[in-house]
Amino acid sequence: MDSSPFNRSGLTRRSPPPTPQPLAQTPSREPIEKMETISTPELQNWMGSIEQSLNEVCSITTEGKLNSEQKLRVSNLCRKVGHNVAQLAVQYQSLKQKAVQTHYYLQALNEKQDLTEKLATEIKTVIKESCTKPISESTSFADMVKKGSNSFVRPVQHSAVAIYPSDNSKTSDETRNLVQKIVCPEEMKLKVRGVRKVRNGGVIISTETKDDLEKLKQTVQHANSGLTVDEPQKRKPRIIIIGVPSSMAESEVYSCIFEQNMVDKVPSMTRDTFLSSIKLSHKSGRRDSDHHNLILEVSAVIRKALITQDRVFINWTSCPVRDFTLVTRCYNCQQYGHAAKSCKNTAPVCGHCSEEGHSIKECTKKNDSPKCATCLRFKNQVTIKPEILIARLG
Known part of the structure; x- marks a missing residue:
């Protein structure tokens, strides 16, 4: 049998498929149902039986009254049948292995799905209990944040107006006093939220409603007191560039920022647009140092382009860039919110x-x-x- 040219069953004996194992990380709660598959020894017996039949066909052909050409054709056909049957057995072994592995994977996924549904049910129960639980009067804001309440506290967007003097020499205090002489909240029934000073001698007044704001605007405009009413301008984003060489002029720094950083990031931005969208707020650092920090007011496009690359390349220097946030701290009582x-x-x-x-x-x-x-x-x-x-x- 082994010397026969049609012996293909040895292929399955030489390379038996590996026995699939269940996932080690996923514990099985129930025994996995055994799949109905043909075993390797049984498949080899079938292969041997087919090979034996083909050998007998070849023997009968050799002993019969066939010419040489017919005997050769029968021999080739038997060899081809044996080869195809062997390939079919190999393909079956591969499909069987994949089917068994898929069976184990499905079992593991079912277990994970059961665990997920159980956890989801528990989480819903906890959230429902926490939402229906009454809040005591002594509950602090920090406790509310820790509990994850669904009712968030958000700041209310109030209406505001900016009032500036026509004379640039006047201060914000003088502008505020003049507005208080013109406008009487008690008579006009205004609900003023606050008054704060801004640059150029102006003040910003915020009211409870837009109707109160319109009353305030009309009163100031009709008073002919030399005051101008305008919409309050939002402050541009501020960034800090750390470690800029002190020997470089401000114009040189701006030129390097544009050419080495902005040209590739924002190709549509021109130099004139860039220079009109950037402004020096102030500098920080030691005066006698070779490097200092620049705090710049920039547009949102420039801020995003520079912050995303984390560094600003200025000539031969690579400078870290960050959002500039200023928190006022008192160096007398060490508390925050005042100087x-x-x-x-x-x-x-x-x-x-x-x-x-x-x-x-x-x-x-x-x-x-x-x-x-x-x-x-x-x-x-x-x-x-x-x-x-x-x-x-x-």
């Missing part, structure tokens, strides 16, 4: 140990770890009421 010149505390608070009565220069505990003055003052429990937060954000 030292307007602080009401009479005794200073140390910026290192957070104890009252001395400054950081006079601190004798500099070898100890620093402490937060805000956390120490409020005993690590800073509670901000929603209405206070809205007022600060507004």
Whole structure:
């Protein structure tokens, strides 16, 4: 049998398909149902039977009254049949392996789906219980954020108007006093939210409703007091470029930013458009240093192009770029939201140990770890009421 030219069953014996194993990471809750597949030994027996029949056909042909050409044709046909049957067996083995693996994968997916549905049910139950639970009066804003309540506190968008004096020499205080002489909120029944000073001697007044804002505009315009009413302009985004060489002029820096950074990022932007959309706010850093930081007011397009690449290339220097955010901190009481010149505390608070009565220069505990003055003052429990937060954000 082994010397026969039609012996193809050895192919399946030489390369039996690997037995598929279940996924090791997925535990099985129930035994996997056995698939109805033909085993390798059974398949080999079938192959051997077919080969034996083909050999017998060849033997009968050899002994019969056929010419040489007919015997050769019968032999070739038997060889072809044996080869095709062997290929069919190999293809079956491959399909069987893939079918068994798919069976295990489906079983694992069913288990994961059951687990997902169970977790989803538990999460819905927890959310429903937390939403229906009454909120006590002592609940703080921080507690509400931790619990993930569905009712978010958002700042209200109030109407506002900007009022500027015709005379540029006047200050914002003088403009505010003049507006207060012209407008009487009590008589006009206005609901004024606030008045804040801006540059160029102007003030911005915010009201509760748009009707109140229209009354305020008409009163100021008809007063003929030399005041102009305008829409308040939003401040442009500000970015800080760290480590700019001090030897470079401002125009050179702008030229390098445009040519080395903006040309490839925003091809449609011209140099004139770029220069009109960028403005120096101020500089920071030591005066005697070779490098300083530039705080620039730019348009939203320029800000996005520079921030996304994380660095600004200026001549031979690669400078980090960040969004510039300014948080006011008092160096007298170490609290936030006001400056030292307007602080009401009479005794200073140390910026290192957070104890009252001395400054950081006079601190004798500099070898100890620093402490937060805000956390120490409020005993690590800073509670901000929603209405206070809205007022600060507004």
